[in-house]
Amino acid sequence: MDTNFIHEDEIDFKAVMRTPKRQIGLFLILLIAAIEVAGWFYLNNMSVAYLKTTIDLPEPINTFERAVDTKAGTFVEGIDLKKYYQPNDSMINKGKELFLATCASCHNQNGDGNGQVGVALNPKPRNFISAEGWKFGRNFADIFKTLKQGSPGTAMASFDAIPLPDRMALIYFIQTFAKDFPKPTVDDFTALDGTYNLSKGGMSPNNVTLETAEQKIIDENKVNNEKLAALIKTSEDNCCAPPLKKVIRCKEKAYGALLNSNAWVGSTDNFVKFLQNTISTNGFKPTILTLSSQELTTYYNYFLTLKKS
Numbered sequence: 001m002d003t004n005f006i007h008e009d010e011i012d013f014k015a016v017m018r019t020p021k022r023q024i025g026l027f028l029i030l031l032i033a034a035i036e037v038a039g040w041f042y043l044n045n046m047s048v049a050y051l052k053t054t055i056d057l058p059e060p061i062n063t064f065e066r067a068v069d070t071k072a073g074t075f076v077e078g079i080d081l082k083k084y085y086q087p088n089d090s091m092i093n094k095g096k097e098l099f100l101a102t103c104a105s106c107h108n109q110n111g112d113g114n115g116q117v118g119v120a121l122n123p124k125p126r127n128f129i130s131a132e133g134w135k136f137g138r139n140f141a142d143i144f145k146t147l148k149q150g151s152p153g154t155a156m157a158s159f160d161a162i163p164l165p166d167r168m169a170l171i172y173f174i175q176t177f178a179k180d181f182p183k184p185t186v187d188d189f190t191a192l193d194g195t196y197n198l199s200k201g202g203m204s205p206n207n208v209t210l211e212t213a214e215q216k217i218i219d220e221n222k223v224n225n226e227k228l229a230a231l232i233k234t235s236e237d238n239c240c241a242p243p244l245k246k247v248i249r250c251k252e253k254a255y256g257a258l259l260n261s262n263a264w265v266g267s268t269d270n271f272v273k274f275l276q277n278t279i280s281t282n283g284f285k286p287t288i289l290t291l292s293s294q295e296l297t298t299y300y301n302y303f304l305t306l307k308k309s
Ligand code: HEC
Pocket: 064, 099, 102, 103, 104, 105, 106, 107, 117, 121, 123, 124, 125, 126, 133, 134, 135, 136, 137, 138, 143, 146, 147, 151, 154, 155, 156, 157, 159, 170, 174, 279, 280
């Protein structure tokens, strides 16, 4: 046997180093590996967790759940309000990025309120292109307040945990959907500052993920835990259940929500309304809202039988 034989799979580094062309190949491989490592570090060290949701973009329907990361309240620097008197390109781009990742599942990429989840909601998400139907107002300060408080009793949650500069950028971006949004005045900003201490800064609220908030609700309802476990078991043993994985994201949360509320009992309409108003926390997949009314009735009847069992 020829002792100089080199197996094809092995790289003869000496030969590589002697051949400039092959050196380039090796260099490229190392370069690609280095880029991957750098990218990995970048993604893992991004401090603002919701930015990661941009990676989920092909599936906008699930992204709004991850709007905020759990974080204890910290001192938040005030912002230099003057910088926000006028939007600039970088604000608009930032706002767009956030909008696509966090809002478009409901408000749609073009802002018309017909996002994948939005079409199934009642009340429907606001159509930003039109001046009609706004509840809290279209002024910069009005939208600021909406983002702070949400619209209770609807699918529109509070987005107060998004860092202030990003919220400002979001508002300016939303206002690009129509030409007739009122331009904020210096007085508007002074008033906002008076109400919310934007320039002084202060302690941020503790951010709690929806997940943690949901967990808290589950914990608070510990008394029901046995009942909940029994219900899940009954459901799993049931031969004739409609496909549950299709609509349930977290069993504990979904069955917990159904157990702890009677708001959905009575009709498919009540069931749908209940799902809509609690969709970001109830453990169901938002896609359930896109099902036909016949399918929804099937699920409603099934869950009702379970609840009564
Ligand atoms: C889960 C669906 C959903 C998501 C996600 C969502 N919204 Fe909404 N939004 C709604 C619904 C529903 C309404 C209508 C509420 C009402 O009629 O009371 C609404 C209304 C609004 C309004 C108008 C309030 C008014 O005065 O009428 C603004 C502004 C708004 N959303 C901004 C945002 C922004 C910015 C984001 C992303 C950070 C966002 N929304 C994410 C569902 C959503």
